Amino acid sequence: MGSRALKQITIVGGGSAGWMTAIYLNKFFNARQPNYQIRVIESEDIGIIGVGEATVHSIRFFFAAMGLDEAEMLAETNATFKTGIMFRNWMKPVAGQMHQYFHPFDHLRIGTDLDISSSWLLDQRQQQERFDQGVSISAHLAAAGHGPKTPQCAPFQGVVPYGYHLDAMKMARYLRRKAVEAGVLHSVATVSAVETAGSQVLAVQTDQGRFGGDIFIDCTGFRGLLMEQLLPDNWQSFSDALPCNKAVAIQRELPGDGVPKPYTTATALTNGWVWEIDLVNRQGTGYVYDGNRLSREQAEQELRHYLGPESEVLKCTHLDMKVGCRQQFWVGNCIAVGLAGGFIEPLESTGLHLINLGVRLLSTHLSGAEPSQAVRDSYNRLMNGFYTDLKQFIVLHYCLTNRDDTEFWREAAHKAQFCPGLPQQLAAWRYKVCEYMDLAGTFSTTFTDENYRFILYGMQHYPQLQQLQQGPQHQALFMQAQQMAKHARLSTLPQQIYLQKLHAAAG
Ligand SMILES: Cc1cc2nc3c(=O)[nH]c(=O)nc-3n(C[C@H](O)[C@H](O)[C@H](O)COP(=O)(O)OP(=O)(O)OC[C@H]3O[C@@H](n4cnc5c(N)ncnc54)[C@H](O)[C@@H]3O)c2cc1C
Numbered sequence: 195m196g197s198r199a200l201k202q203i204t205i206v207g208g209g210s211a212g213w214m215t216a217i218y219l220n221k222f223f224n225a226r227q228p229n230y231q232i233r234v235i236e237s238e239d240i241g242i243i244g245v246g247e248a249t250v251h252s253i254r255f256f257f258a259a260m261g262l263d264e265a266e267m268l269a270e271t272n273a274t275f276k277t278g279i280m281f282r283n284w285m286k287p288v289a290g291q292m293h294q295y296f297h298p299f300d301h302l303r304i305g306t307d308l309d310i311s312s313s314w315l316l317d318q319r320q321q322q323e324r325f326d327q328g329v330s331i332s333a334h335l336a337a338a339g340h341g342p343k344t345p346q347c348a349p350f351q352g353v354v355p356y357g358y359h360l361d362a363m364k365m366a367r368y369l370r371r372k373a374v375e376a377g378v379l380h381s382v383a384t385v386s387a388v389e390t391a392g393s394q395v396l397a398v399q400t401d402q403g404r405f406g407g408d409i410f411i412d413c414t415g416f417r418g419l420l421m422e423q424l425l426p427d428n429w430q431s432f433s434d435a436l437p438c439n440k441a442v443a444i445q446r447e448l449p450g451d452g453v454p455k456p457y458t459t460a461t462a463l464t465n466g467w468v469w470e471i472d473l474v475n476r477q478g479t480g481y482v483y484d485g486n487r488l489s490r491e492q493a494e495q496e497l498r499h500y501l502g503p504e505s506e507v508l509k510c511t512h513l514d515m516k517v518g519c520r521q522q523f524w525v526g527n528c529i530a531v532g533l534a535g536g537f538i539e540p541l542e543s544t545g546l547h548l549i550n551l552g553v554r555l556l557s558t559h560l561s562g563a564e565p566s567q568a569v570r571d572s573y574n575r576l577m578n579g580f581y582t583d584l585k586q587f588i589v590l591h592y593c594l595t596n597r598d599d600t601e602f603w604r605e606a607a608h609k610a611q612f613c614p615g616l617p618q619q620l621a622a623w624r625y626k627v628c629e630y631m632d633l634a635g636t637f638s639t640t641f642t643d644e645n646y647r648f649i650l651y652g653m654q655h656y657p658q659l660q661q662l663q664q665g666p667q668h669q670a671l672f673m674q675a676q677q678m679a680k681h682a683r684l685s686t687l688p689q690q691i692y693l694q695k696l697h698a699a700a701g
Contacts, residue, residue: 200228200229200230200231201229201230201231201408201409202230202231202232202233202406202407202408202409203219203230203231203232203233203407203408203409203410203411204233204235204398204405204406204407204409204410204411205232205233205234205235205410205411205413206234206235206236206385206398206410206411206412206413206414206419206420207234207235207236207411207412207413207414207415207532207534208234208235208236208237208242208366208370208380208413209236209242209243209366209413209415209532209533210242210246210362210365210366210369210532210545210546210549211413211415211531211532211533211534211549212234212236212411212413212531212532213234213366213369213370213372213373214256214260214369214546214549214550214553215411215413215531215532215549215552215553215556216232216234216373216378217260217261217262217369217372217373217376217378218256218259218260218553218554218557219232219553219556219557219560220232220373220376220377220378221259221260221261221376222557223557223560224377230409231379232377232378232379233378233379233380233381233405233407234370234373234378234379234380234381235381235382235383235385235398235400235405236380236381236382236383237382237383237384237385238382238384239384240384242362242363242366242415243362243415243416243513243533244362244363244366244511245362245441245443245478245480245511245513245540246362246540246545246546247359247360247361247362247471247473247478248276248357248358248359248458248469248471248540248543249276249357249358249359249360249543249546249547250299250357250542250543250544250546250547250640251276251299251355251356251357252357252547252550252640253357253358253546253547253550254350254355254356254357255350256550256553256554257350258349258350260372261372261376262372263349264349264350265349265696265699265700266700267360267368268358268693268696269696269697269700270364270368271358271360271361271364271365271368272360272361272364272473272474272475272476273358273359273360273361273473273474274341274358274359274454274455274456274472274473274474274689274693275341275342275343275352275356275357275358275359275456275689275692276356276357276358276359276456276457276458276543277298277299277300277332277335277336277341277342277354277355277356277456277457278296278297278298278299278326278330278332278333278336278457278458279296279297279457279458279459279460279542279543280294280295280296280336280457280458280459280460281294281295281296281297281460281461281462281591281652282294282459282460282461282462283461283462283463284462284467284591284592284595284597284652284653285594285595285596285597285653285654286596286597286598294324295324295325295326295648295651295652295653296324296326296327296330296332296333296336296457296648296652297326297542297645297648297649297652298326298330298331298332298333298336298354298648299332299354299355299356299357300330300331300332300354300355301329301330301644301647301648302329302330302331302675302678304671304674304675304678305671310328310329310671310675311325311329311627311644311647311651312627312659313667313668313671313672314328314329314668314672315627315656315657315659316659316668317668317669317672319672320651320656324652325647325648325651325652326648326652328672328675329675330354330648331353331354331678331679331682332354332355332356332457333679334679334680334682334683335354335456335679335682335683335686336455336456336457338683338688339453339455339456339688339689339690340456340682340683340686340687340688340689341356341456341686341687341688341689341692341693342354342355342356342456342686343356343686343687343692344685344686344687345687345692352686353682353685353686354682356456357543359454359458359471359472359473359478360473361473381400381402381405382402383400383401383402383403383405384400384401385398385399385400385414385419386399386400386401387399388419388420388423388424389404390423390424392526393424393425393525393526393527394526394527394528395407395410395420395423395424395526395527395528398410398420407527408527409527409528409529409560409565410527410528410529411528411529411530411531411556412528412529412530412531412534412535413530413531413532413534414534415532415533415534416514416515416516416533416534416537417534418520418530418533418534418535419534420528420530420534421520421525421528421530421534421535424525424526424528425522425525428520428521428522428525429516429518429519429520429521430518430519430520430521431516431517431518432517432518432519432538432585432612433517433518434612435585435589435609435612435613436517436538436539436585436588436589436609437484437486437602437605438466438467438482438483438484438515438517438539439484439485439486439514439515439516439517440482440483440484440485440488440490440493440512440513440514440515441480441481441482441483441512441513441515442480442481442483442490442493442494442497442510442511442512442513443478443479443480443509443510443511443512443513444479444480444497444498444501444505444507444508444509444510444511445476445477445478445479445507445508445509445510446476446477446479446501446505446506446507446508447476447477447505447506447508448472448475448476448477449477449501449502449505453690454472454473454474454477454689454690454693455472455689456689458470458471458543460541461500462595462597462603463481463483463496463497463500464488464496464599464600464602465483465484465487465488465493465600465602466481466482466483466484466488466493466602467481467482467541468480468481468482468497468500469482469540474693474697476508479497479501480497481493481494481496481497481500482515482539482540482541484602485514487600487601487602490512494510494512515537515539516533516537517537517538517539518536518537519535519536519537519538519577519578519581520535520536520577521574521578522570522574523535523536523552523573523574523577523578524559524565524570524573524574524577525570527565529552529556529573531549531552531553531556532545532548532549532552533545535548535552535577536548536577536581538581538584538585538588539588541588541591542584542587542588542641544584544640547640548580548581548584551577551580552577555573555576555577556573559572559573576637579636579637580637582637583636583637583638583641584638584641585613586613586616587638587641587645587646587649589609589610589612589613589616590610590616590646590649590650590653591649591653592606592607592609593606593607593608593609593610593616593620594607594620594649594650594653594654594655595607595653596654619632620655623650623655623657624655624657624658625657625658626657626659627647627657627659628643628646628647628650628657629643630642630643632646633646
C-alpha cells in the first residue's frame with residue numbers, strides 16, 4: 195500500500211483548549227491508523243490565562259475518552275474532588291442567617307408516581323431543610339467533607355457524579371506532556387500574521403517560520419487571533435444579560451483547618467461574586483465583578499476584605515473577560531475552540547465543559563470527506579445553542595434575587611428579559627414544577643430540569659401545588675433517601691484521607 199500525505203490540523207494556542215483539542219482529536223482520528231498530522235503552536239511570550247480551576251462532572255468522561263489516567267492526573271494537578279457548588283448570599287438573609295443553597299451534581303431518582311422533588315414540595319419539607327438536603331446525596335457527603343469515592347471505586351467512578359478542582363497551570367503542562375507523548379507535534383512560536391484567502395486560512399507566520407495546514411483551530415484565548423482575521427464582526431456579546439466583565443483572582447493558603455472542601459463556594463458580594471476553590475495545597479479565589487461599577491482597586495479591596503486580614507496571599511491577578519460567543523464558530527477551514535469561541539462567566543465552571551462540547555462535536559463533524567457548508571452550519575447551530583442555553587441557566591442564578599442593596603443587584607432581578615421565553619417560564623414555574631419537557635428542544639444536556647430545580651428552589655422560587663394531596667408515602671420516600679445518604683457517607687472516605695492515600699501511592 196502506498197503512503198499517502200496526511201492531512202494537517204494546525205492548532206494555534208497551548209492553553210487547556212489547545213491541548214484538550216489536540217489529545218482528543220489525536221485519539222479520535224489516529225488511534226487505529228494515522229489520519230491527521232496534529233500540531234500545536236504556542237507562544238512562550240503570551241502565557242495562558244491560568245485560571246479555570248473547577249469543572250462540571252461530565253468532564254470525567256472527556257478525560258477518560260482522552261485516555262488520561264485519573265490517579266496520575268489528580269496527583270500531577272494537586273486536584274481535589276468537586277460534588278457541587280455552595281451558593282451563599284444570593285438573596286437577603288433570612289432570620290439573620292446568610293442565604294445559602296447547594297447545587298449538587300446528583301439528584302435522587304426514587305419514588306413511584308411522582309418524582310422525589312415534587313414529593314419534597316408536597317411534604318412541605320422547605321420548613322425543615324434545604325431542597326438539596328432532601329433530594330441529593332452529595333449534599334450530605336459535602337457536609338461531612340467526604341469525597342465521591344469508596345476505596346473500591348474504579349477510575350472516573352464514584353457513588354455520586356463528581357468533577358474536579360485543579361491547578362490550571364499544572365493541568366496545561368500535564369495535558370501538553372500527554373499530547374506530545376501521544377505523538378502530537380509541538381512548536382513554540384509566536385504567530386505574527388495569518389495568511390488568508392477568502393474564508394480559508396492558508397498559513398500562520400511566526401518567528402519560527404510559516405506553518406500551513408488543512409484545518410486550523412483557533413485556541414488563542416480571548417484574542418481569537420485567527421477568527422478575528424478571517425471574519426471580524428463575528429462576535430455576539432452577552433453583556434446585557436451578564437454584566438460581569440472583570441475578575442480579580444487571589445491564590446492563598448488553605449484557610450481554617452487547611453482541609454480542602456469537596457465543593458466550590460460562590461458567595462455574592464456587592465457587584466458580583468467570589469469563587470473559592472480548594473486544591474490539595476492551596477485555595478484559589480476570585481471576584482467576578484461588573485467593571486462598569488467597580489474599579490480594579492475597589493474590587494481587589496473588597497475581595498481582600500472578604501478573605502480576611504489573616505489571609506496568606508500567594509498571588510493576585512486581574513483579568514478582563516469577554517462574555518459572549520462567535521456567531522459562527524466554524525468559518526471556512528477554521529474552528530474556534532475555548533475562549534476564542536466564547537466565554538460565559540464561570541459561575542457554573544463551564545469553561546472546560548464548553549471545550550469538551552466543541553471538540554467532541556468537531557470530531558464527528560470532521561469525520562466525513564470534505565467539510566461542506568452543511569457541516570459547518572450544523573456545527574455552528576449546535577455551538578450557538580449550547581452557549582445561548584448556558585447563558586439562560588447562568589441568568590437564572592441572578593434574576594430571582596431579592597437583594598436590593600446595590601444597583602447591580604437591583605438590575606440583576608430584571609435580567610430574565612434578555613433570555614427569550616424565560617420570563618414566561620418563570621411565571622409558569624410559580625404554579626407548576628419545572629419539568630423535563632419544559633426544556634425539551636433546547637441544547638441543555640448538562641443542565642436539565644433537575645439542575646433548574648436546584649437553582650429555582652435554592653432561590654425560593656417554589657411552585658404552589660395546592661391541588662395535589664399530601665400523603666404518608668412522601669415520609670417513607672424521605673426516610674429511604676436519608677438511608678441512602680447515610681450508606682453513602684459510611685462507604686465513602688473523607689476526601690482528605692482519599693487524597694493522602696493517592697499522593698502516597700504516587701510517591
Ligand atoms: C476569571 C475566569 C475564571 C474561570 N474559571 C473557570 C472555571 O472555574 N472552570 C472552567 O472550566 N473554566 C473557567 N474559566 C475558563 C477557562 O480558563 C478557559 O476556558 C480555559 O482555560 C481555556 O482557555 P484557552 O485555552 O481557550 O485560552 P488561554 O489559556 O488564554 O490560551 C491561549 C493560548 O494561545 C496562545 N497564543 C495567543 N496568541 C498567540 C500568538 N500570537 N501566537 C502563538 N500563540 C498564541 C497563548 O500562548 C496560549 O497558549 C475561567 C475563565 C476566567 C476568565
